[in-house]
Amino acid sequence: MDCADLVNDGATIAVTGNGGGMLEPDAIFAALESRFLATGHPKNLTLIHALGIGDGKARGISRFAHKGMVGRVIGGHWSWSPQMQRLARDNDIEAFTLPSGVISLLLRESGAGRPGLITHVGLGTTYDPRETGGAANEAAKLAVPLSEIVVLGGNKYIRYLPIHPDFAIIRGTYCDQTGNISGAEEAGDLDVYSVALAAKNAGGQVLAQVRETRKAEACYARLVSVPGVLVDCVVKIADQPQTHFRNDQPSVAGLPHATAPIGEAFEGLTLPQGARAIIARRAADEIIDGQSVNFGFGIPGGIAAILESRGSIGKIWVTVEQGIHNGRLIDGPLFGAAINPQAIMRSTDQFDYYSGGGADIAFLGAGECDAAGNVNVSQLGGDVVGPGGFVDISQGAKQVVFCGTFETGGLRVAAAKQTLSIENYGRIPKFVDQVREVTFAGALAAATGKPVTYITERAVFQLTATGMELIEIAPGVDLQKDILDRMSFAPRVSENLTLMPAHCFVGDETCAKSSKSKALGATHV
Structure with a gap:
């Protein structure tokens, strides 16, 4: 060539x-x-x-x-x-x-x-x-x-x-x-x-x-x-495919043409399962109607499907770093694309939007967290991972919600009858003394008063001026044995410690409706 x-x-x-x-x-x-x-x-x-x-x-x-x-x-x-x-x-x-x-x-x-x-x-x-x-x-x-x-x-x-x-x-x-x-x-x-x-x-x-x-x-x-x-x-290249899925879809390019049924074209459009579903349901509760919302890759990518199942996805403005606005986000390997997006911008323009504070709330993954509220997603298990758009988005968003399992490596949980059951602990802790790399600086966010929440399948934390505070635990878990004993640091436990909402633990076949609301400043047509 x-x-x-x-x-x-x-x-x-x-x-x-x-x-x-x-x-x-x-x-x-x-x-x-x-x-x-x-x-x-x-x-x-x-x-x-x-x-x-x-x-x-x-x-x-x-x-x-x-x-x-x-x-x-x-x-x-x-x-x-x-x-x-x-x-x-x-x-x-x-x-x-x-x-x-x-x-x-x-x-x-x-x-x-x-x-x-x-x-x-x-x-x-x-x-x-x-x-x-x-x-x-x-x-x-x-x-x-x-x-x-x-x-x-x-x-x-x-x-x-x-x-x-x-x-x-x-x-x-x-x-x-x-x-x-x-x-x-x-x-x-x-x-x-x-x-x-x-x-x-x-x-x-x-x-x-x-x-x-x-x-x-x-x-x-x-x-x-x-x-x-x-x-x-x-x-x-005459046989150049639109994506790795090799089934070119005009709807993914935002073109108004007939398309094959979505389920036949792409994977990653189903509701999240297991721990990911619990986290996504709880995270979705943080959203207020009318907000400009960013979803990151990984566990946060399943939140849009939860919102869609609740009938509330159209009440917010969704963006991802690849330049997509609204539409039906595709989860999994093709994250960053959407079915029928309303706008496709250059990613450079999208990052300008994020850097300037355009996102009201961002949902991002969490590889490791420490007592200061620092998060690492860029160096995990000895491998270079890189931050993607994580830093640009987390430092610019008005509010940040980190989403990840409490631990990893063999973790198995089950949700049923509004209760969480931990069937097998993960081998690898994620709440550590000190993160390997600081991809998100907790102290910097705390100093500016940015609201920061950390959501797992069994516990929810918030960032305070003195570090991490435990504010919610899952129904069915033991505070000491299942949470505190499995952390490398001792978080402050809120005097108002509550249970995570019961609807997060209804089982994968059900997604209960739960949302906050506020009046839109302008109508999104």
């Missing part, structure tokens, strides 16, 4: 895409992988990606996960490539993680010739240059830092230093004869323009993958994602 032959040893490559195959230019990735395996070139690449890309097996970022092919990776989310995680764990690469929004916006700022990205996002976390600065393994800690602290108007910010890619690898649905790229039939736009801009204005080249070419009059100007002036090479 001619495009793959252009990439030279030592090049810096910025790519776009998202889990589940959204906007994934995998044919170009595969050609680069084949060339490396056959010739040993290109080697020692620097790879930059904001979101997780791949299928957890061979696709996406895993195409680059060969020893010697990459020397440095700056990634927002790594879990879709166990092979790349292994290279990081073995220190075969310099592994950096940064917030996804930071990476996308930094590429935009770099392409615009500005002095990097100056932002509050990352302060007080592992991404603060006074901590690790995002260096996720020993090899990265010996490398040149990616950021610095600056003071403006008496306030401290992080300045993430400019990135100048030699190549951008992007994808669209089709292009015209002058190279204008349209993603009109894709599940999202993501950061495709910022990735292309950063490379082109640095004197690099933009390589694009599309499904088809069209005449200019059929490539509507309003639907162009990347103008041809930025594009150097286009590869046509």
Whole structure:
């Protein structure tokens, strides 16, 4: 493939895409992988990606996960490539993680010739240059830092230093004869323009993958994602699938065409089960009608289905970091897409919205929590995971709700007759003395008065000025044996300790209705 032959040893490559195959230019990735395996070139690449890309097996970022092919990776989310995680764990690469929004916006700022990205996002976390600065393994800690602290108007910010890619690898649905790229039939736009801009204005080249070419009059100007002036090479892949599910759905691209029954097209549209259902039901109770709500990947991804079952999903405004507004969110491997979304924005614009405080409430996962209310989702079980949009969203949202099981590794619980039964404890504690990495800084949130709640299947905590406070426990559990004895620290127990709502424990076949309400400031039509 001619495009793959252009990439030279030592090049810096910025790519776009998202889990589940959204906007994934995998044919170009595969050609680069084949060339490396056959010739040993290109080697020692620097790879930059904001979101997780791949299928957890061979696709996406895993195409680059060969020893010697990459020397440095700056990634927002790594879990879709166990092979790349292994290279990081073995220190075969310099592994950096940064917030996804930071990476996308930094590429935009770099392409615009500005002095990097100056932002509050990352302060007080592992991404603060006074901590690790995002260096996720020993090899990265010996490398040149990616950021610095600056003071403006008496306030401290992080300045993430400019990135100048030699190549951008992007994808669209089709292009015209002058190279204008349209993603009109894709599940999202993501950061495709910022990735292309950063490379082109640095004197690099933009390589694009599309499904088809069209005449200019059929490539509507309003639907162009990347103008041809930025594009150097286009590869046509006639069987390019919309997602890994290979059943192209106009409704996922927001197009008003007939579609196959949803259940035949996608997985991950069913109600959550087990502990995940309990947590999602309790989390859903935190929502007030009319709020702008963000759902994160993992356990929080099941909350939308609970709201839908209650008939209340239409009373809020739902967003996810990939740029989707409203619609029926798809859970699981294709998280970040939706059936019949009402709007599809660039993820860079979405992160601007989050960073500025647009989300009223955000529901995010929790890998580890400690007494100070810190949360770690970025380094778990010895693996580099990365934060995804977690930091951008949690630091900007007006209220944050963390959702996760109380422990993990073999945990089994059952809910029936409004009671929780713990059938098997998890081997791995999640409430620890000190989190391995601070992806969310409890002290910083407490100092600003941000409401923060931590919801598990057997206990609910809130953040106070002095740390974690236990405020609810599940009916049927023993406070000392099932909760306090299984934590590495002693939380304050509220004088008003109550039981979690009974409707959270009705069994997976039922979702009871429970919601708060307030008047909408404006009507959402």
